[in-house]
Amino acid sequence: MSQNGKSETFLLEMNGICKSFPGVKALDNAQLKIRPHSVHALMGENGAGKSTLMKCLFGIYQHDSGEIIFKGNPVSFSNPRQALDNGVSMVHQELNQVMERSVMENIWLGRFPMKGIIVDSKKMYADTKEIFNNLNIDIDPAAAINTLSVSQRQMVEIAKAVSCNARIIVFDEPTSSLTEVEVKHLFSIIRKLRDEGCGIVYISHKMEEILEISDEVTVMRDGKWIYTGNSKDLTFDRLISLIVGRELTNRFPPKKVKPTDEVILSVENLAGEYMPTVIDATFQLRKGEILGVAGLMGSRRTETVETLFGIRKRKGGRIFLRNRQIENRNARESKANGFALLTEERRYSGIFPTLDVTFNSTIANIDRYTNRFGVLNEKKMKQDTKWVIDALSVKTPGTKTKIQNLSGGNQQKVIMGRWLLTQPTIMLLDEPTRGIDVGAKYDIYQLIIECAEKGNAVIFISSEMPELLGISDRIMVMSNGRVAGIVEAKNTSQEELLRLAARYL
């Protein structure tokens, strides 16, 4: 024990962890050292590598190089089960639960207490109750998961982590869906676990929370370790500069034409019917403008553009296109109004993986290729596909190649091309550069800028602040479903954006 009461030996050490995915180095010599009896905050921007590092620890990913030392012994878990058995557990951000089954069954799944061949429900109930009592959780162990609120489900996951007698417990953004009272409760649980000797890894974007709950902080950026230090020596501003800390280089094509003052799209009090939803968003888009949209995970940027595009049910608000009120009740109507949406989940709702480049290029525009008998004009389709390939410099062996055989960046270009063929007035882009390499990113920036310079308008969602600052005219920052502010890109900073992003948390 040192003077400040902290143990000198580490419970968990992760040293020099590297992990690459095709085209991306997700972790580059990352390190993390956790003491017993301490809460260790892990911070960084979206994509800094926090979750990847934790998945390497938990055996969901296998790291390429580096060592993990747990309780003095080198370990490498090959699956979550092993990690759990050895006392490393994780409260996942996406709650992985069997919704239809009871609380206690979810907690003991995979290791039910048995009495002969019968699952010992009484013991399961009693054990669950005991853990709940110990943690001051007031939930009926026999209740079905789908009758619980999200915060209660979170408590169940925490209880599950505790039930494994875990020494290391990772919390991945646990408070993103909790109210203030619930956060207090969570913190009391975390402190209790800490006092019992656990090492807690706490991942969050919320600075105040971090400064309140944590003993130590580690900051990551671009997959690298940046900083580790005591929380009490840190201030809010120092933390932000550590997290952002990067200089903007010339990674963006120049934008020659300035947007005009003519407003083409005006959105007033936009709100959706079902949760999670955008709340009361009001903004305008000028001719030739790129409006960047910044926000943390869960800030509902995707929900905003999807509501605008009509694939989520709109509850309130008005949309004006060139001073004419429009409804955009569904994707067809929005398309007819000149909207195009590049969705966030490329694999899920973007590409048709087993079909060829021609199909993927022309599908959104298919009405324009039919003659009066309803027969498709294949020659015209091929021409347009060739245009997509040339104009967007798609690297593909030909028009008949299945799109799943192209790289992610090239797939994204084809989908961009698909929507450009519809000649949209309003282009909605949801994370168009996610998971693609730097070269392809530059091409996509250029396409976005060209699209705006032709007199259209673009809404550009991104989690990467540098690119938002690099190509947007203005940036709208969303926080917890609300518009936290709209700022001029050239007069703002990452610090201001982060502060706005945390405004309604």
Add this chain to the structure above:
Amino acid sequence: MNIIASVKKKLETKSIKDLLINNAIYIVLVALFATIVAIDPTFLNIKNFGFILSQSATRMIFACAIAGPIVLGGTDLSAGRLIGFAGLITASLLQSPDYVSRVFPNLPQLPVWLPILLGMVICGLFSLFHGFLVAKMKVAPFIASLGMQMVVYGLMSVYFDAVSNSAPIGVLDNRFTSFAQNGINIFGFRLQFIILYAVVVVAIVWFIWNKTKLGKNMFAIGGNPEAANVSGVNIVLNMLAIYVLAGLLYGFGGALEVARTGSATNALGQSYELDAIAACVVGGVSMRGGIGTIKGIITGVLLFQIISYGLVYIQVNPYLVYFVKGAIILIAVVIDTQKYIKKK
């Protein structure tokens, strides 16, 4: 005051709507029953219940069997043919020793349990292979079971043709038919043994589903395979066990079916799986997996049996019975879908 009243009303209507949706199938059952009784009060006769229960007995076994693969998130189109194969085998090995045109004239008289067990084992093995295709080789259950259906039908037809030249196998051993058909009379209500067997099977399946690790794991795998995996459940092994259980029950039910009807051909069991699936779905087993109760399944089976028997009893055009059955399936599925649809 007005506001409070309107809020109260809103709450009430909501809960009534939920109540209707959650119990729709029981409401339909009661309504149908009431209609039949209203049209012909003589339907309320203890004899009729005996008939309905006897006819439902094997169907309950089939429905409980097929429900396992459905709760796992799949289906089993091979069930009917396996039922038929088991029936054919037991029938061919348990013909009356006095019958001169037996398919196996030199076969000594076997104990009744032996051919039944043989049929169960054969069905269990086929289902084991079927489960292997689905759990390990990740073949879509619909396709895997469609292929198994044809494979089994091909084999049973070859067997049928080889042993009896495609003539129906009848004149069964007395001990075998009485094993199923005998019973006791309780105040005019005829409790056939076959009903008791069904009750035992239903109880065993209920026990497995609700009291054993296998049952809990089955619901977990069907409800969220990812969560089950992360929790360390051996998904392949548990799925195999459920498929084998289904196979064994098809085999037992197939033997009972033959003992009940008294003869077998290679057409035995045809499309039984569709009746069983329909009963499960109407009883609230979700085709998405992870949801289902034995109580619901039994209600589903009884509902269909009462429709079939009751509508014929009140002399409705038999073709119309199909219409009613189909409509009930569609209503049940629509309600099921509305319950779980994710609004966005």
